[in-house]
Amino acid sequence: MLFIIFLLHVISIVYANYNYDLVYSALNISQSSYCMSNLDEWSCATCTNDNVYETKIIHESELAIIGYNKQYNSLFVGFRGSSNIQNWLDNLQIKQITPYDNKLIAVDVGFYKIYNALKNDLYTHLNKFVTKYNTNDVLLTGHSLGAAIATLFAFDFCYYTQPYHVYSLITFGSPRVGNNDFSNYMHGCNISSTRVTHYYDVVPHVPEELLGYKHVSHEIWYDRPNTLYTECNDTYDEDPSCSNSCAPFHCTSVNDHLNYLNISMGNDGLC
DSSP: OHHHHHHHHHHHHHTTTOOHHHHHHHHHHHHHHHHTTSOSSSOSTTOOTTEEEEEEEEETTEEEEEEEETTTTEEEEEEOOOSSHHHHHHTOOOOEEOOSSSTTOOEEHHHHHHHHHHHHHHHHHHHHHHHHHTOOEEEEEEETHHHHHHHHHHHHHHHTTOSOEEEEEEEESOOOOBOHHHHHHHHHTTOOEEEEEETTBSGGGOSOGGGTOBOOSOEEEEOTTSSOEEEOOOSSSOOTTTGGGGTTTTOOBHHHHTEETTEEOSTTSOO
């Protein structure tokens, strides 16, 4: 037991840049976005007092919640994942488009269509709450499909020089969003990004690298019990010693995808 305590202490020193409290707050927001599908009041199990809920945006199959985080004096936007993970994986249509002026940058067409449908409403509400809370800091987060949409929103802030500051982009079980040029451009944006993965979670391995997709950095890979993590070396390429260490045959767990930091995720998760 003393050895385990010592090990955890060492890990906390080595990875001092990893803000567990901030990540856990983002995780609560991400799961709350599932819960708010059926709620109008901020009353779910992960609807914590640190997060002040303002509104939700619904467009077809996607939902985003917007509010204010008191602890970090930041607005937040949390994006809901798919209502049925397995069906979403089975029906994932893998195709890239180049919607930006820089035609080297390509992103997944399905993820982009969902984001683009939400974009105008997102900016309309953000403008209002920037004034209300007197901050242009925004915490962006999401789980699964929601993680992909959050990543595209963060990219939008940087690419179009929007008048907001990404306080942090924190995603859980994110699929790959775009190609190598997308990932490299995102890295150049100098956005505080944490991409949390859990053991053999299947979703971070789609769409496949061989199809021209690449994750954005900075990956934090948790072990199966969600107790120890590795801060991955993925500044330029995905770290083969982290989530990718289970590829290509063992990264198949939906259960790992639906459990992050021991919070049950999804429509049937902790609400």
